[in-house]
Amino acid sequence: MTRGTTAWLLLLCFPLLQALNCSSPTPDALFAALEQEVFSRNLLRPVRSFSHSMDISIDVTVSGILGxxxxxxxxxxxxWQVLEWDIEGLSWDEKECGTKRVSIPRDKLWIPDVRIAEFMDEDNSxxxxxxxxxxxxxVFDGKPVRVVSSCRLEIYTFPFDIQRCSLTFGSYLHFxxxxxxxxxxxxxxxLDRSRSWIKTQGEWELTGIEAAETxxxxxxxxxxxxxxxxxxxxxPLLYVVNLLIPSCFLITVDLFSFMLPPDSVDRSSFKMTLILGYTVFLLIMNDLLPVTGETTPLINVFFCxxxxxxxxxxxxxxxxxNIQFSSSQYGPVPNWVAVLVLKYIAIVVCLPPKKDNRITVSIHPPTQAVIASIISSKALQSDAPPEKPLLDVNLDELRKLSRDLTAIRLQMDKHFQGGEASQDWQMVGTVIDRLLFCLYIVFISASFITIICIWILNNV
Incomplete structure (x- = not known):
């Protein structure tokens, strides 16, 4: 069978291949012809054969990002969704029917069942x-569509996150x-048309649109x-101003609180007040943080x-x-602690090592020879010969004086040793405080730099 024969058979079998005949160039005549040839077949796909495929052209414009x-x-x-398709065989002469384009009630024509696969809610447009x-x-079908679609949101880098959401258009019935x-x-x-048409974006900015036929x-x-x-x-400006900057300010204040004297009670009360204020701040700003059960945002890690x-x-x-105020209850600083902390760590944290300024005072008890010499000198100075009772009395007095001097010496040694131990413990506390302050700075810097790098790398 030749191609010409096939064409003639199609013309005989499918009346839609013939142009509409309008009795006059009036709307009534055109609609009467459409009623006879087109409207009566609105339940069928407008093709010449069931084996023919229809091409549905689609165009989309994003006019608003609602949330x-x-x-x-x-x-x-x-x-704004635009669908276009052809009714096979339908045509009319513009001069004969009086117009080139006409609006038709939607229920008079066959409409393709194009739906969005990610729909989550009823279309209220x-x-x-x-x-x-x-x-x-x-056929040109343009209409607004309010789409509530499912989208897998990645909020790990909130508030510097970029979201990619898909809108899949296709038929749910026709293969x-x-x-x-x-x-x-x-x-x-x-993308260019959407950026020029878009009316509302809120906290979101449309940065790209990609399309693919699948x-x-x-x-x-x-x-x-x-x-x-x-x-x-x-x-991210709203969240940077309301969340990140105040949090950095509070951390900075806590950092500078190390400049307060470590033996001051005001330092601990100041830090407790700071923690209380930061907790209240997080409770107030909790509504600004995203809530999801899958991923913990990096900003939550930052706050933690x-x-x-x-x-x-x-x-x-x-x-x-505790070291500063309770040092008097401790014994002397162990030798290894004194060497490690007061000698080596003190140099690392730029504190001068402790110098040995102790002065040793030794009070020896008077011996018997010293006592005898003292008694002899007294006897020589006297005109009368020394009497034995007087000598015994002097010996008793000197022995009592020796015991008293020995007790005083022991008390003095104990006092000096206790004061020196207290000073050593206080020096240990000062060195440890400076060391922990340096570690605090290093940990803060490393943590914040790591978080900032993750934010930057995820947005490149």
Whole structure:
């Protein structure tokens, strides 16, 4: 069978291949012809044969970003959706029928069942009652669509996160061999048009749109789809001003609190007040933090580290204060502690090592020879010969004086040793306080630099 014969058979079998005949160039005549040839077949896919595939052209414009819900993992957007398809064989002469394009009630034509696969809620956008039909048989269906779609949100780098949400357009009933989805405009044009049309973005900025024609395979057949990937970037200024900067200020105040004397009770009370204030700050700002059960945002880690550092700083102050105030109850500083802390660590933390300024005073008890010499000198100085009772009395007095001097010497030695031990312990506390302060600075710097690097690397 030749190609010409096939064409004639198609003309005989399918009346839609013939142009509409309008009795006059009036709307009544055109609608009467459409009623007879088109409207009566609105339940059927407008093709010449069931084996023919229809091309559904789709174009999307993002006109608003209404919100992102991290808890339910959803994105709410307002789209302008345009579908175009051809009614095979339908045409009319513009001069004969009086117009090139006419609006038709939606229920008079067959409408493709194009849906968004990620829909999570009912479409509450205004309904459009009409579509446009051109004299070439091309149907133009444009309408607003409020989309509440599921989106896997990655909030690890909040508030510097970038979200990629997909909107997949396709038929839920017709296979790819019956209906094929075709992208009408390139993704770059869709992005430029969306940026010029967009009316509301809130805290989100539209940074990119990607599109791809895909085929979804199932057990019963394959479906033609077009996937638009919307790339959104959060505006972090609100969270930086309300969360990060105040938290950094409080950490800085806690850092400078180490400049208070370690033996001052005001230092620990000041740190306790600071921790209380930081806790109240986190409770007030809790509503600004995203809530999700999958990923812990990095900013939550930042807050936990900040609070942990403040608590560690308070515990360090309690430890140093205990050394400063309770040193009189301790014994002498062990030799290894004195060497390690007062000699080596003191140099590391830029404190002068302790010098030995002790002065040894020794009071020896008078011996018997000294006592005898004293008695002899007294006897020589006297005209009368020494009497034995007087000598015994003097010996008793001298022995009592020796015992008293010995007791005084022991008390003095104990006093000096206790004061020296207290000073050593206080010096140990000062050196340890300076060491922990240096470690505090190193840990804060390392933690914050690591968090900042993660934020930067995830946004490159």
């Amino acid at each position: 992102v819900d991290e808890q339910v993992q959803s994105l709410t957007t307002l789209l 205004p309904e459009t009652s009409y579509v446009h039909l051109s004299n070439s048989g091309r 790819a061999r019956e209906m094929k989805m075709i992208q009408s405009s390139p993704a770059a044009d869709v 085929t979804r395979e199932t057990d019963i057949g394959s479906y033609s789809e077009i996937t638009y990937q919307v790339v959104l970037k959060r505006r 580290i900040s609070l942990a550092l403040m608590v560690a700083s308070l515990l360090e102050t309690v430890f140093i204060t």
